[in-house]
Amino acid sequence: MMKSLKTFTPLAWRNLWRNARRTSITLIVVSVGLWSVLFFNSFMNAWVQSSKDAALDLLLGSGQIHAVGYMDDPNIEALMPPPSAALTAALDDTRITDWTTRIALPGVVVSEYKTLPVTVMGVNPEAEARISSLPGKLVEGRYLDDTDDDGVVLGLHMVERLKTGIGRRVILMSQGIDGAMAERSFDVVGVFDADQATEDFFAFTGLKASQAFLGLDDQIAEIVVVLPDEADVDAEFTRLREAAPDLDARTWKELNLFLASTDSFMGAFIYIWLGVVFSLMAIGIVNTQLMAVFERTQEFGLLRALGMKPRLVLLLVTLESAMLIGAGVLIGAAISALTIWSLQGGIDLSAYALAVEMAQGGNIIYMEYDPGSFVLFSVLIWILGIGVALWPARRASKASPVEAMRYAS
Amino acid sequence: MSNPIVTCRGVTKVFGKGDLAVHALAGVDLDFAPGDFATLAGPSGSGKTTLLNMIGALDTPTAGEVSIAGNRLNDMNKSQLSDLRLTKIGFVFQSLNLIPVLSAVENVEFVLELQHCPAAEQRERAIKVLEQVGLKGMENRRPSAMSGGQQQRVAVARALVTKPAIVLADEPTANLDSKNSSDLMDLMAQLNADLGITFVIGTHDVSVMKRSRRHLEMLDGRISSDTRR
Ligand SMILES: Nc1ncnc2c1ncn2[C@@H]1O[C@H](COP(=O)(O)OP(=O)(O)O)[C@@H](O)[C@H]1O
């Protein structure tokens, strides 16, 4: 077998160039098919990564800790005291990049024109500036100065709907600790521009200011945790759960199911795409190879007449397909690497900002060249391609040796 | 007379079934001995190619027996028939005899390769037979760069190189002009005379028939005459 391979390789190689047009068609079909798979895979990974990054950076963090029950019904009864000494020690560990505490409670925001539902966010501006991208999204006015700052920062779309603006006053209302409705007016000091859901959903003020407004001492709604490496998230949260067994610590995957499912869906989607591309490629490969085999029926008859066994004919033709598809795979992989390399500066999707916002995506997609998936998909396409080319090869191996003698008539 | 290389006993070949059945061979009894130089003639459709296919182990009879170098074809499977062709029989066909992407010497080496002959020996033997058929200096030409007569010589060289028991040629001169036909016949006659190689040549070219030492005529799937001279 190995010896036959060695002898037939030059023969197979020369046979490939007998019909340059057909060879080129197959090369194009395979290389473009593989390119689309590799590019798509890289693009989607980058897309998922960027939407994940965007969401995690915005407010979610790598995960959060709440009092038990808060996630089911976030209300003023479901708050928790500031982190215990044990939890603080666990959070200050070097394996955690940063953390901060927040108030996050449902309420309404009222202007002269409208009353809209909102989540009242009491934050520590200094810490937020380190762990959240939101302070960087201010388009008007200023972000909060400190935890005592009793200005309010609203989203652009919210400001438009409320017909308010910088320097105007709005009223925040929420259930206070005494069970009665707490309300207080706040100066609008800043406007941020994020995705519409975030703009419509949050009103930010200083942590202490929010606690005072709601009649709280130092209770908080959530602890946001940021990790250096997303891969460690499960291990780190296990550690945090041990440090605070009576609290509810959840990773981003548990907090944002949409994001988590996009993540796994995209992983599955690439295989669906691979299936589609491969089906088209298979049609192309089988067609051209069948044509090539039919044209050479007489020649395969000759080979059989000379005493070449059917399985050697099969080997020869399969070798031809393996080289042809292999060359297509190499070309496709090279073009893909080139494409990704040429786009390494990032693809700016801000022109499609609305669509990007709806899909919770980031505005700039950074594609990465991932050798693992390159090798995986290239080899997969190559092997599957050889697999379908076995059919034409079998046809060739069944050529009748009698053909060679009968050609005369 | 020594043991025959080929024996045919009551060989019948029927193509198709029922009303459409064609009796291409209708009971052929025939022997070929080592050193025979025979031509097989007869009208078109008389069964020459079908008979050569049987003798060449390319096909098996519907009824009757064919033996080649002591091997009964009737008992052999496709793979065994392949091996028999590879080791015992040389073929020269009418046209498209050669593998187009291989040079003259590579075409000859190809059958040695199939026999797992060592590479160095392949080249040596291939070059030697090409010289015997008068193609010295043409070793590296592809078939497309050779005349029809030269291509047929390469085919003869390839048929000889494995030292077969018998060489079968079906209409080997049909695509050649009279000069090239005559040269090819001279070559085969000489190889027969010098090396004792057994040839059976199917033809309807009268000038070819004249060259043989044994002449067979076929009619309607039967041997109608068998003359030696
Ligand atoms: N594979 C086949 N299928 C059907 N008929 C065939 C086949 N091969 C040969 N024949 C028929 O058998 C007869 C003998 O053909 P052949 O041996 O080719 O004759 P010749 O070589 O003398 O011209 C012809 O009638 C031919 O049509």
Ligand SMILES: [Mg+2]
């Ligand atoms: Mg014929």
